Amino acid sequence: MIAKQSLKTLFVTFCREFSTTFHTALCLSLLAAASACGPSKGDANAAANSTFRVALLTPGSISDQSWNGGAYQGLLRIRDSLGANVSHIQTKTPAEFEENFRQYGNQGYDLVFGHGFEFQDAARAVAPSYPKTQYVVTSGNTAGGNVSGMVFGFAQPSYLAGMIAGAMTRTNRLGVIGGTELPPVRESFRAFEQGVHRVNPGARVVTGYIGNWDDVSAGKEQALAQLASGVDVIFQNADAAGLGIFQAVREANHAYVFGTNSNQNDLAPEVTIGSVAIDLPHAFLTVARAIHDHRFTPGIITLGMREQVVNLVLNPRLAGRIPPATRRAVDSTRALMLEGKFSVPSAAAAR
Numbered sequence: 001m002i003a004k005q006s007l008k009t010l011f012v013t014f015c016r017e018f019s020t021t022f023h024t025a026l027c028l029s030l031l032a033a034a035s036a037c038g039p040s041k042g043d044a045n046a047a048a049n050s051t052f053r054v055a056l057l058t059p060g061s062i063s064d065q066s067w068n069g070g071a072y073q074g075l076l077r078i079r080d081s082l083g084a085n086v087s088h089i090q091t092k093t094p095a096e097f098e099e100n101f102r103q104y105g106n107q108g109y110d111l112v113f114g115h116g117f118e119f120q121d122a123a124r125a126v127a128p129s130y131p132k133t134q135y136v137v138t139s140g141n142t143a144g145g146n147v148s149g150m151v152f153g154f155a156q157p158s159y160l161a162g163m164i165a166g167a168m169t170r171t172n173r174l175g176v177i178g179g180t181e182l183p184p185v186r187e188s189f190r191a192f193e194q195g196v197h198r199v200n201p202g203a204r205v206v207t208g209y210i211g212n213w214d215d216v217s218a219g220k221e222q223a224l225a226q227l228a229s230g231v232d233v234i235f236q237n238a239d240a241a242g243l244g245i246f247q248a249v250r251e252a253n254h255a256y257v258f259g260t261n262s263n264q265n266d267l268a269p270e271v272t273i274g275s276v277a278i279d280l281p282h283a284f285l286t287v288a289r290a291i292h293d294h295r296f297t298p299g300i301i302t303l304g305m306r307e308q309v310v311n312l313v314l315n316p317r318l319a320g321r322i323p324p325a326t327r328r329a330v331d332s333t334r335a336l337m338l339e340g341k342f343s344v345p346s347a348a349a350a351r
Contacts, residue, residue: 051085052082052083052084052085052110052292053085053086053087053107053108053109053110053111054075054078054079054084054085054086054087054109054110054111054112054113055086055088055089055100055104055109055111055112055113056071056072056074056075056086056087056088056089056112056113057088057089057097057100057101057112057113057114057115057119058071058072058088058089058090058115058116059090059091059092059115059116059118059119059213060090060213060214060239060240061214062088062090063240064213064239064240064242064243065243065262065264065267066238066240066242066260066262067115067213067239067260067261067262068090068115068239068240070261070280070281071113071115071138071280071284072088073280073281074113074282074283074285075088075113075284077281077282077284077285078284078285078288081285081289082285082288082289082292084288087104087109094118094121097114097118097119097122098122098125098126101114101122101123101127101135102126102130105127105129106130108132108133109133110134110291110292111133111134111136111288111291112133112135112136113136113137113138113284114135114136115138116139116182117137117138117139117140117141117183117184118182119137119140120137120140120141120142120149123135123137123140123147124142124144124147127145127146127147128145128146130146131145131146132146133146134146134148134291134296134298135147135148136148136150136287136301137149137150138150138152139151139152139182141183142300143298143299143300144298145298146298147298148287148298148299148301149299149301150287150301150303151300151301151302151303152184152278152283152303152304152309152310153303153304153306153307154187154188154191154278154304154310155188155190155191155344156191156304156310156337156343156344157276157277157305157310157311157312158189158191158192158276158344159191159192159194159195159198159333159344160195160312160333160334161192161195161235161258161276161312162191162192162193162195162197163195163196163198163199163329163330164195164273164274164322164326165192165195165233165235165258165273166195166196166197166199166203167199167200167322167323167326168233168256168321168322168323168326169203170232171230171232172200172202172203172204173203173204173229173231173232174196174204174205174206174232174233175205175206175207175208175223175226175227175231175233175235176189176192176193176205176206176207176234176236176237177208177209177210177219177222177223177226177234177235177236177237177238177242177245178207178209178210178237178238179209179210179211179213179237179238179239179241179242180210180211180212180213181209185237188237188260188276189205189207189235189237191344192205192235193205194345199326199329206229206231208222208225210238210241212241213238213239213241214239214240214241215240215241215244216240216243216244216247217244218244219236219238219242219243219244219245219248220244220247220248221244222244223236223244223245223248224248224252227249227255231255232254232256233256233273234249234255234256234257234258235257235258235260236259236260237261239261242260243267245257246259246264246267246268246271246272247268249268249271250268250270250271255271256271256318257271257272257273258272258273258274258276259272259275259276259277260275260276260277261276261277261280262275262277262278262280263275263277263313264277265313265314265315269315269317269318270317270318271318272318273314273315273318273321273322274312274314274318275313275315276310276312277310277311277312277313278309278310279308279309279311282308282309283303283309286303287301305334305337305338306337306338312330312334
């Protein structure tokens with residue numbers, strides 16, 4: 001198709017060559033037709049919207065039904081709500097983090113999410129070269145220039161989950177299993193343990209790390225080892241590897257498990273007490289909309305229970321097994337958290 005400006009140039013040349021009244025009238029008609037060939041107002045708006053571009057880097061598969069899958073749903077929410085052009089890449093190594101951050105910066109993306117604490121160093125290294133791109137690192141706790149950290153208030157609902165677990169254990173032996181030992185994971189495990197000890201001071205919490213976030217078999221083996229040692233409640237944060245933990249607890253048929261990051265209650269509803277769930281689509285869209293509307297200020301973005309981004313979602317099939325007194329204590333503590341009157345004790349205070 002010939003561009004609109006090219007058509008006009010051709011018609012102007014034609015008019016200069018033929019100056020009779022007839023040809024002048026013809027020229028005017030042709031120029032009017034050329035102007036009509038331009039994009040409609042609706043097309044122009046669509047083109048403007050499509051210039052907003054958002055990318056996502058995840059450290060694992062978006063099929064994990066947890067951390068990465070929730071982020072991808074957030075990317076799709078941005079696409080559908082803001083008409084954005086979106087792109088996703090699954091990365092494996094820190095070198096790939098930096099390489100792909102640079103790629104999206106070179107392509108002029110407006111917003112790039114690095115989904116996980118481990119993306120911070122790469123974002124800080126790359127961002128100064130691309131000042132027009134906003135880099136947002138989820139679970140990141142540092143910010144500067146065009147790098148922002150998005151902190152999820154995961155400790156509070158993890159504490160509530162611990163209160164329930166401490167009341168439901170029969171062996172007084174509980175387990176936590178993570179993919180790798182990242183600071184946000186350690187923080188949530190610490191909060192869970194504090195919740196356990198609030199209602200059951202004599203209970204013991206066993207900690208294990210799989211060493212990766214993808215190996216379902218390794219996740220299952222870790223869970224089976226804890227179950228064999230007497231653990232009867234497991235709080236896990238292991239992404240795709242966590243699917244193996246659900247399998248192990250279901251097969252054991254004498255223990256319970258908690259989901260994390262997404263609402264995982266339906267993965268094994270007969271043994272899942274609840275999920276400490278992050279509404280990642282809501283969180284992602286909140287940030288993207290602010291950038292799209294040119295009202296975003298880079299910095300640390302904190303989203304938790306009070307912002308309705310993070311919450312403990314109980315499994316209705318098992319809610320009746322939670323002791324009534326514990327339910328009342330959890331509801332009371334949740335209310336205090338929402339009012340800003342209760343904070344999970346710091347690591348220093350917990351020692």
